[in-house]
Amino acid sequence: MGTIMELKNINKIYGTQIQTQVLYDINLSFEAGSFNSIIGQSGSGKSTLLNIMGTLDRPTTGDVFIKGVNVNEMTDNELADIRNLLIGFVFQFHYLLPEFTAIENVLMPYRIRNQKVTKEVKSKAEEYMELVGLSQVRNNPSSKMSGGQQQRTAIARALINNPSLILADEPTGNLDSDSTENIYELMRDINQKLGTTFIIITHDRRIAEKADRIVEIKDGKINLDLTK
Amino acid sequence: MDERALEFQKYFNDENKEQAVSYILRLLHDKTIDIVSLYELILAPSLNHIMCEHEDERICIWKEHIKSGIVRTIVECAYPFVMEERKMRGVKSSITAVILCPPEEYHDIGARMAADFFTLCGCDAIFVGSNTPYHDFHHAISMIHPDIIAISVSDYYNLVATKRMIEEIRSVLTKHCQIIVGGCAFQRNRQTAIKIGADDYVESFADIERIVRSGVTE
Numbered sequence: 001m002g003t004i005m006e007l008k009n010i011n012k013i014y015g016t017q018i019q020t021q022v023l024y025d026i027n028l029s030f031e032a033g034s035f036n037s038i039i040g041q042s043g044s045g046k047s048t049l050l051n052i053m054g055t056l057d058r059p060t061t062g063d064v065f066i067k068g069v070n071v072n073e074m075t076d077n078e079l080a081d082i083r084n085l086l087i088g089f090v091f092q093f094h095y096l097l098p099e100f101t102a103i104e105n106v107l108m109p110y111r112i113r114n115q116k117v118t119k120e121v122k123s124k125a126e127e128y129m130e131l132v133g134l135s136q137v138r139n140n141p142s143s144k145m146s147g148g149q150q151q152r153t154a155i156a157r158a159l160i161n162n163p164s165l166i167l168a169d170e171p172t173g174n175l176d177s178d179s180t181e182n183i184y185e186l187m188r189d190i191n192q193k194l195g196t197t198f199i200i201i202t203h204d205r206r207i208a209e210k211a212d213r214i215v216e217i218k219d220g221k222i223n224l225d226l227t228k
Numbered sequence: 229m230d231e232r233a234l235e236f237q238k239y240f241n242d243e244n245k246e247q248a249v250s251y252i253l254r255l256l257h258d259k260t261i262d263i264v265s266l267y268e269l270i271l272a273p274s275l276n277h278i279m280c281e282h283e284d285e286r287i288c289i290w291k292e293h294i295k296s297g298i299v300r301t302i303v304e305c306a307y308p309f310v311m312e313e314r315k316m317r318g319v320k321s322s323i324t325a326v327i328l329c330p331p332e333e334y335h336d337i338g339a340r341m342a343a344d345f346f347t348l349c350g351c352d353a354i355f356v357g358s359n360t361p362y363h364d365f366h367h368a369i370s371m372i373h374p375d376i377i378a379i380s381v382s383d384y385y386n387l388v389a390t391k392r393m394i395e396e397i398r399s400v401l402t403k404h405c406q407i408i409v410g411g412c413a414f415q416r417n418r419q420t421a422i423k424i425g426a427d428d429y430v431e432s433f434a435d436i437e438r439i440v441r442s443g444v445t446e
């Protein structure tokens with residue numbers, strides 16, 4: 001299937017006066033279509049790493065290759081395309097817009113890019129609401145949904161532009177154990193049905209143990225890299 | 229497949245604990261099976277390939293528990309035969325082996341069988357078992373002075389904790405001690421054993437025997 005994401009000698013140092021190095025010489029690559037988890041103690045550098053993969057942050061030194069192309073050599077437009085089209089993001093806090101309905105939130109990334117929502121996209125959004133099990137409540141205001149429903153909405157939103165890769169930062173960090181199981185099943189289902197690659201930071205052993213690969217980060221370094 | 233294994237499978241698949249246990253005990257009494265064959269040809273394969281035709285995963289998990297309960301009962305009942313066989317083998321070793329699982333590993337039957345294999349090799353085998361509060365064990369190391377520490381891991385997620393555990397154990401060891409690993413977690417990827425800092429990987433009685441023998445000559 002090929003490599004979708006490759007990190008080469010990534011170092012990250014925060015601050016200029018007082019410098020803190022949080023990532024040390026990270027080399028990692030992820031296969032397209034794989035389902036991966038990243039674990040590690042709080043403060044070990046997981047979010048920093050994920051943000052660098054998602055081009056939301058830049059490494060101090062080192063290179064990020066997405067589908068073989070070096071991010072450093074991309075123009076701003078190309079970078080915007082990568083963020084919008086190739087990568088979907090799911091965070092611990094879903095950042096849904098409360099004044100919009102669930103399905104409007106799902107359509108938001110598309111609307112931001114294309115302004116006009118076509119019939120095809122509308123029906124794709126409906127399809128994804130179905131996939132995440134929310135077709136019944138798709139027209140409810142997002143603020144009136146449960147935590148698990150909101151997170152599933154956020155996943156549908158991450159899917160709307162058909163990304164090849166979903167980067168999730170503790171997507172179940174805020175959920176009870178049943179919702180966590182549901183979110184996991186959903187992501188796995190999407191991985192299998194759509195071939196979407198997943199890289200998921202998680203504290204939840206039920207997600208990590210079912211991933212095809214577990215990468216453990218410790219003090220900004222890869223401590224362990226296990227493949228099932 | 230072994231004839232005895234086939235007969236056992238019949239009872240095992242029906243979750244017929246009574247028949248399964250008494251069938252094996254009869255084999256042991258009649259000396260038509262030895263411990264190594266029992267564990268390697270019958271019990272381990274049965275545990276590793278538990279069939280479940282149910283669609284509902286929860287029912288499968290429940291059935292798996294019942295079946296591993298059958299195996300557990302058999303292994304416990306086999307202990308007198310383990311001691312008898314050790315006597316017959318006439319081997320004596322000065323080696324102390326501690327057998328345990330990483331924290332939160334609930335599958336400990338493999339470890340239990342491994343402990344019996346160490347016993348058969350003449351070792352003093354100490355089965356610490358599953359879900360060990362290993363910090364307690366950690367303190368006990370200086371009392372036990374093990375020559376071998378064997379860690380059994382089934383769930384691959386537990387390899388993360390196993391790596392940490394091996395690092396911590398090494399930091400308190402004062403004499404030479406081999407740390408070996410085994411279990412389903414390594415089945416598809418044996419290099420993992422080295423990756424997590426173990427000295428060796430074992431999957432059979434022969435492997436354990438080899439390690440014990442090499443320990444004797446050291």
Ligand SMILES: Nc1ncnc2c1ncn2[C@@H]1O[C@H](COP(=O)(O)OP(=O)(O)O)[C@@H](O)[C@H]1O
Nearest residue numbers: 014015022040041042043044045046047048049
């Ligand atoms: N913008 C920032 N400026 C300075 N330090 C930061 C910044 N973001 C994160 N850090 C520090 O980097 C380290 C790693 O943080 P993070 O990647 O969020 O870890 P994790 O997600 O594993 O908890 C922490 O010590 C954190 O305080």
Ligand SMILES: [Mg+2]
Nearest residue numbers: 046047048169
């Ligand atoms: Mg984080």
